[in-house]
Every structure is written in structure tokens, then in C-alpha cells.
Amino acid sequence: MLSRIAAPMVGQSDLPFRTLVQRYGATLVYTQMLKSDLILNEQDYLEYHLRDLTISPSCSERPVVVQLCGNDPDTVVQAGRKFQSYCQGIDLNLGCPQKVAQEGHFGGYLLGKKDWPVVEQMVSAMSNSFTVPVSAKLRICPAAEKTLDLAQRLEDAGASWLTLHARTVAPNRRRHGAADLSQVKRLKNNLNIPVVSNGNVRVWDDLEYNLEATEADGLMVAEALLENPCLFTNKIPDPVDISLEYLAICRAFPETTPLDVIIAHIRHFVNFQSHRRPWFRKFRAALTACKTLDEIERLLRVQVERWRGRVPRLIDEEEVDVHDSADEETPLEVVEDFDSLFLQ
Incomplete structure (x- = not known):
């Protein structure tokens, strides 16, 4: 491929x-x-x-x-x-x-x-x-x-x-x-x-x-x-699902992404499918006001789900664990034949 x-x-x-x-x-x-x-x-x-x-x-x-x-x-x-x-x-x-x-x-x-x-x-x-x-x-x-x-x-x-x-x-x-x-x-x-x-x-x-x-x-x-x-x-992922998955990765790799960048990504994910929804303006304002990852997660799990007419999701730490974990610093292997990266 x-x-x-x-x-x-x-x-x-x-x-x-x-x-x-x-x-x-x-x-x-x-x-x-x-x-x-x-x-x-x-x-x-x-x-x-x-x-x-x-x-x-x-x-x-x-x-x-x-x-x-x-x-x-x-x-x-x-x-x-x-x-x-x-x-x-x-x-x-x-x-x-x-x-x-x-x-x-x-x-x-x-x-x-x-x-x-x-x-x-x-x-x-x-x-x-x-x-x-x-x-x-x-x-x-x-x-x-x-x-x-x-x-x-x-x-x-x-x-x-x-x-x-x-x-x-x-x-x-x-x-x-x-x-x-x-x-x-x-x-x-x-x-x-x-x-x-x-x-x-x-x-x-x-x-x-x-x-x-x-x-x-x-x-x-x-x-x-x-x-x-x-x-x-x-x-096309569910906007809340993909947003929560991204937040989980942010938690796994702390101090690699500023909060304003995280907020921008979440806004893009939700905007893709929901920008015409009557609640989207309220969502953008609430998202911009978030000061922590926890506040963003609560907004997604509770308020956005309510706006979508769904039952709010429980905030369970186990649900937001990321599959990947941060390893110790180790240089990546050098790829001698870069053409291999054009094949999957």
C-alpha cells in the first residue's frame, strides 16, 4: 500500500x-x-x-x-x-x-x-x-x-x-x-x-x-x-469518542502539547460533524473556557452528550487509559532504505 x-x-x-x-x-x-x-x-x-x-x-x-x-x-x-x-x-x-x-x-x-x-x-x-x-x-x-x-x-x-x-x-x-x-x-x-x-x-x-x-x-x-x-x-468516528481518545493520549504524554493546541484539536473533531448543531456555539464557548484536561473531559462526557440527547457518560479513570505508554528515552532505529516507508 x-x-x-x-x-x-x-x-x-x-x-x-x-x-x-x-x-x-x-x-x-x-x-x-x-x-x-x-x-x-x-x-x-x-x-x-x-x-x-x-x-x-x-x-x-x-x-x-x-x-x-x-x-x-x-x-x-x-x-x-x-x-x-x-x-x-x-x-x-x-x-x-x-x-x-x-x-x-x-x-x-x-x-x-x-x-x-x-x-x-x-x-x-x-x-x-x-x-x-x-x-x-x-x-x-x-x-x-x-x-x-x-x-x-x-x-x-x-x-x-x-x-x-x-x-x-x-x-x-x-x-x-x-x-x-x-x-x-x-x-x-x-x-x-x-x-x-x-x-x-x-x-x-x-x-x-x-x-x-x-x-x-x-x-x-x-x-x-x-x-x-x-x-x-x-x-468517520464519533466526535466524543475520538476526542476522548485524543485526551487519553495527551495524558499519557504530558507536557508535550499546550492546552490551547489540545482545545484546538477537540474543536476540530467536534466541528467536523456538529458545526451545524444549535448547541455548537455554546460548546465552543465552554471549550475555550476550559482550564484543564479534566474540564475538557467533563464537558465532552456530560454536557456534549446531553446536548446530543444522550445519557452522560460516567467519568471512569479506567476508561481513559491509553493503550500506549511512555517509554524511556531511546533513539529510533535508523532506516537505511527509506523506500521501505512507502510500503505498508
């Missing part, structure tokens, strides 16, 4: 969420985009993101890719060395469209041809320095026809695989029109390394269509997984 990948999402690709989507069909997950300069200069930032990787069970069945951003080869390499023992791949972000990326001149703002030399230098330095494979996630270049040229340069520089979010950079809009899947197919037809397609997936049927249209080696999904983390298994 082709690889099904949870995309890097700033403030959303926390360990509990990555664990959740891996339970439901994701064969590979990415961390959120990490800033290389902060990794080297802010100890709290480094320790927080290392904890996210080292507190989790370490096994090759749960591959994770760390995504870095930056515009200096030496800085990116030094930052990556901090993480290479705890992941199974390191990705260079060449697609972030946010204003912070524009101001810092990284991500999608390195796709102009004048910046290709430094991009090639970064990928080359990474591939020659790390003990894990290196990839890059990019968007369509400002001159779309040049995207393949850049991709071939990245392949020559040592990238083990490439992901194309087949849209151009649009800083004021998250999605600027439909993704141009023909660009993904063009890369697939002309590169010798695996190509992953990203874009135009909202529901289960989109998965098959995307893969047929692009012939890609894998499919990366972002926002659709936030609403339905079971998308890769063609299931």
Missing part, C-alpha cells in the same frame, strides 16, 4: 495527534516546522521539541520525520544533528507561505531561481551530514514550469524523496485555488526518487483520485486529518 502521510502543521502536529493518526492508517508523520536558529539559540525551544520526540515509544513501526526551516546550510545542519537520533528522516521546508517565512526569507520564499543555489547547498549539506535520509517539501515555483528543474536539482543534491504541495505561495490565503496535480505527475514522471503528492484531499474518495491522477508514491494530507484523524481508514 502506498504511504499515507500526516503533513507538518504548525501548532497542530503535536505528539498526541501524530500518535492518533498513526492508529488510524497514517504510515508516516511529520513534526511541525521547527526553526533552525531557535533550535541553536533557545534552550527551552530545543528541549521542548526534543521531549516531543524522546518521550514517545521508540520503534521503527512509528516513523517520524522532523521538518526544519532556514536559509543557511551550516545552521540547518547543526540544528538537524540535534534531532537525527530521534527521527527517521529530516525534511527541509520549502513551502511555508506565512508572512513569518516571508520576513525571515525561508520556506516557500526560497523557490525563486535566485535562491536555488543556497537551497541546493542546504540539501547537499544535510544529506552529507545526517545519519538519516533527507527530503524537501516544496510548493510550485513562481514560474511553474521551473518546478521540475528545481526538483531535479534537489534530487542531484541528495534528497531521498520530495513532497510537492501543488500550489504556489499565497501569504494571505491558506489555499490559493485547487492544487495542480499535473505538476506532481510531472515530477513523478521525471525523477528517480519517490514523489509524494500534497493537496486536494478532503474526503476518502479524494485519496484514490489524487493517486490515480499523479501516480505518486505517497499521499500527504493536512487539514482534512485535523477534522477526521481516521480519514486514512475510511471511517
